[in-house]
Amino acid sequence: MDEFLFAFLNGEILREAWPILWQGFLYTLALSAITVPLGLLGGLILGLLSTSGPRAVRWAAAAWTDLFRAIPPLVLLVFLYAGLPFAGIDVGAWGAVAIGFFLNTGAYYGEVLRAGLGSVPRGQMEAARSTGLSHGQALAYVVLPQAVRNVLPDLVSNTLEVVKLTSIASVVALPELLFQARQAQNATYNATPIVAAAVAYFVLLWPVVRVISRLENKR
Numbered sequence: 001m002d003e004f005l006f007a008f009l010n011g012e013i014l015r016e017a018w019p020i021l022w023q024g025f026l027y028t029l030a031l032s033a034i035t036v037p038l039g040l041l042g043g044l045i046l047g048l049l050s051t052s053g054p055r056a057v058r059w060a061a062a063a064w065t066d067l068f069r070a071i072p073p074l075v076l077l078v079f080l081y082a083g084l085p086f087a088g089i090d091v092g093a094w095g096a097v098a099i100g101f102f103l104n105t106g107a108y109y110g111e112v113l114r115a116g117l118g119s120v121p122r123g124q125m126e127a128a129r130s131t132g133l134s135h136g137q138a139l140a141y142v143v144l145p146q147a148v149r150n151v152l153p154d155l156v157s158n159t160l161e162v163v164k165l166t167s168i169a170s171v172v173a174l175p176e177l178l179f180q181a182r183q184a185q186n187a188t189y190n191a192t193p194i195v196a197a198a199v200a201y202f203v204l205l206w207p208v209v210r211v212i213s214r215l216e217n218k219r
Helices: 002-008 011-052 055-070 073-087 092-118 122-130 135-150 152-172 177-188 192-217
Strands: none
Touching (some): 011 135, 011 152, 011 177, 011 192, 055 092, 073 092, 122 135, 135 152, 152 177
């Protein structure tokens, strides 16, 4: 038991590693604050193009969605960070993360929003237009709110996955939580920092899990 506590729950090592773990936690929050809105923006664009654009545009949006859902996000991130410089394009670590998450998570959000938009009866748009609203106004004020409400549990669940996915930012040397925990582990030869990172992720994401459960129970 003592060996287990020393290897995984070492208070002294946790105190030493806490400053860089806290810094990593703040980076994870910052990454989440950037990547989630970018993914939602990309998803909204794809969702709208997939449901209301001309047939050629809908096919192009579907192909785009399939492409970036099929490419592993880690491969995409490495390509943007380490591959593009060979073509003279250096987007940097933050740029690689922003572009990569916009493309990858946007594709997943796009599928969710496409389903939500498709679940709204066509008559809702026609009724809104008959009141004098423009197409854009009817979409923004009538159709889109209903679509989001219909797929809200899936949107929240996808957001949970996006936050967890920010851990791959360590591959481009952004010092998020997992990166810092691994640095501390390598310095101390002890697994306590990794356990602390796991607890931090749990504290951050458990409220979201509970929200998902409540939303699913209300379906």
